[in-house]
Amino acid sequence: MDSFATKNTEFFAKEALVYDDPAKCFLTKVIADNILKFDVLNQKDGDVVSNDDSVVYTSEDVDIQFSGEIDVSPLWKNKDLRVMDFACGTGLVSRNIVPHCKSLLGIDISPQMVEFFKTKFTGNPNVQAKVIDILTSDQVPEDVHDFDITVCSLAFHHMEDPASVASTLSSRTLKPLGWLFVADIDSEGAGGFHDAQTDEDAVKSGVAHKNGFSASFMISTLKRAGLQNVCVHRNISLEMYVPKKRYCRVPGQTEDKTKIAPNGETLYAKTFSIFVAAGQKPASS
Numbered sequence: 361m362d363s364f365a366t367k368n369t370e371f372f373a374k375e376a377l378v379y380d381d382p383a384k385c386f387l388t389k390v391i392a393d394n395i396l397k398f399d400v401l402n403q404k405d406g407d408v409v410s411n412d413d414s415v416v417y418t419s420e421d422v423d424i425q426f427s428g429e430i431d432v433s434p435l436w437k438n439k440d441l442r443v444m445d446f447a448c449g450t451g452l453v454s455r456n457i458v459p460h461c462k463s464l465l466g467i468d469i470s471p472q473m474v475e476f477f478k479t480k481f482t483g484n485p486n487v488q489a490k491v492i493d494i495l496t497s498d499q500v501p502e503d504v505h506d507f508d509i510t511v512c513s514l515a516f517h518h519m520e521d522p523a524s525v526a527s528t529l530s531s532r533t534l535k536p537l538g539w540l541f542v543a544d545i546d547s548e549g550a551g552g553f554h555d556a557q558t559d560e561d562a563v564k565s566g567v568a569h570k571n572g573f574s575a576s577f578m579i580s581t582l583k584r585a586g587l588q589n590v591c592v593h594r595n596i597s598l599e600m601y602v603p604k605k606r607y608c609r610v611p612g613q614t615e616d617k618t619k620i621a622p623n624g625e626t627l628y629a630k631t632f633s634i635f636v637a638a639g640q641k642p643a644s645s
């Protein structure tokens with residue numbers, strides 16, 4: 361494990377204990393929903409689709425927004441899919457994807473995250489999780505190859521070198537014609553997720569908290585990783601209530617929107633946008 365991965369492991373050992381809060385459950389539902397609905401088979405290479413600014417998912421009506429059946433895209437209508445959730449964390453995205461595939465393997469470098477993942481799927485032999493660093497290990501186990509789909513949610517902005525992560529995911533985890541989906545913070549959308557951190561700060565602390573990526577960065581990154589039919593769905597805007605320490609005020613904003621949680625804590629409405637980027641491994645590469 362390199363020093364960056366070691367720092368991430370230390371950081372997420374603590375995060376695992378508090379990760380599954382209502383805001384994160386909401387955010388990962390939105391992410392999974394948009395991965396499942398993105399009609400990648402009907403996009404052209406280089407396409408960027410963008411939500412209208414007026415469309416905002418809000419954590420206030422999460423149960424209404426996600427009450428019905430998800431109308432998944434044609435790609436996900438094939439229920440025989442083998443899926444990998446790279447940097448799976450506690451399995452919040454996985455649990456929304458599992459009903460739409462045959463089997464799912466979560467992998468993560470944090471043993472604590474993987475422990476929480478496993479408790480969600482006890483008794484389901486089709487869902488497994490492993491602690492493994494596929495970015496640096498020389499050898500990747502047999503069952504960590506040839507996935508139809510690899511998803512990676514909210515992890516690229518913690519990585520030292522997202523471009524090399526994309527290449528490794530493409531070459532090591534996907535079968536020919538398999539798809540990679542990356543969901544993360546849209547750096548060109550409204551609001552902010554983490555407070556701004558320079559690349560220098562990230563290297564110093566060892567835990568990158570990049571404030572997301574642009575659609576053009578994602579297109580070029582996935583293309584350089586050797587993927588084809590690369591496309592991005594961006595400006596998927598959210599408003600969710602978080603404790604003060606996880607709040608970022610939007611530049612120019614003067615007033616905070618708050619609500620009181622059932623435990624009496626003041627929560628702040630945080631607005632930001634995410635994207636889902638996708639690319640397909642060529643038939644022969």
Ligand SMILES: C[S@@+](CC[C@H](N)C(=O)[O-])C[C@H]1O[C@@H](n2cnc3c(N)ncnc32)[C@H](O)[C@@H]1O
Binds near residue numbers: 515
């Ligand atoms: C913000 S969490 C996202 C978890 C999950 N994907 C989600 O959307 O809820 C980032 C995750 O990336 C994992 N991670 C960081 N570096 C990694 C690496 N090199 N390989 C695998 N997982 C890694 C962390 O341990 C953590 O679980």
